Each structure stands twice: as structure tokens, then as C-alpha cells.
Amino acid sequence: MLDLARALAQFPVLETERLVLRQPLPTDRDAVFAIMADPQVIRYFGQLPMESPEQAERRLHNISQSFEQKIGVRWAITLRETGEWLGSGGFWRFMSEHARAEIGYELAPAWWGKGIMVEALQAMLQFGFAILNLHSIEAQIHPLNHGSRRVLEKLGFHQEGLLRENYFDLVEQRFTDTAVFGLLGADWRLQHGLKD
Secondary structure, eight states: OOOHHHHTSSOOOEEOSSEEEEOOOGGGHHHHHHHHTOTTTTTTTTSOOOOSHHHHHHHHHHHHHHHHTTSEEEEEEEETTTOOEEEEEEEEEEEGGGTEEEEEEEEOGGGTTTTHHHHHHHHHHHIIIIISOOSEEEEEEOTTOHHHHHHHHHTTOEEEEEEEEEEEETTTTEEEEEEEEEEEHHHHHHHTTOOO
């Protein structure tokens, strides 16, 4: 069983060489809107682009509520030097009895291909396995999202399955498949030279 109340008693700030992963704030509304209104970013989300800053406000409110209720933790991915919001990512859909969670993320197109998401997710995985004591982490992506697939594979995830036509995609206006990726804590520790 996961002790999320203890592990998430305070919002965890994570730092990497180039990034600070911090708590999303209401003042981040315009940055969130700019990214989530971009059709490129949400192309494989199966959702329509945001049309108003109020939608970004709601997203930030939901992220905050999720953390307060200890059912999710999502970080603002910001550039260490400037504080610029690059995207966000984090854990949700905790399956406490199985010590498993799902991870999700998005990144502004200007930062694609620069290793930012791999760097951010490495910090999140470290937190997930070392602090939350997750046994495994999953990611669900559109099968054609090759960028996300590459990121997950670089981090040691393996495709574990394919859910056929399980999701109605509002962009494509049809049911689409979902590729399910997974990473075991034991494999992650092996990858990083840590003992089980």
C-alpha cells in the first residue's frame, strides 16, 4: 500500500541540471493556455485545443485539487535560468493496492527534441520509485505519438499492451487505440545501478 498522505504532505520541488519542477500556481494560467491551445501539443491527447484562458484556470484548479486530495501530483516544468513554463507532468490514477501509478506529460513545441522531457521525467521517476515507493509506473499514449514513444523507451519503458479502440478521440472523431507502456521499479533501479 502507498502512503501518499505522508509522501505528499508538502508539494515536492524537484531540481535537475536545467529545470525546476515546482507546484503549478494560478498565476501560470496564461502559460498553460498558450501550450494547451496549441493543436500540435494536444494532437495525441484526443481532446480539442483550449479556447479560453478560463479552461487553463480550471485545469490548474483540478491539478491543485488532485494534490490536496492526494490522488495526483503534477509538476510545472520550468527552466532553471528564467522560470519559463515549458510544460507539465506527473502522476495520477494511483492504484495504491498495486503500488502503481500512471504518468502523463506535455511540452511546448519550442522545447521538443532538446532532451527536456527525458530530464524532467527522470526526476519524476526517481521521486515515484524512491519516495512514493511505487512498484511500477505506466504511460498510455496514442500509438502514432512517436515522440512520446521515443521518450518512454529512452527511460526504459516497454510497451506492455495495446487497448483496441478504447478511447473516443475528439480530434479524429473516432475510436482510437491506446499503447500501454510500463516500467518496473526493479528495472529502473538496475538501470541506475541501485540495489533492490
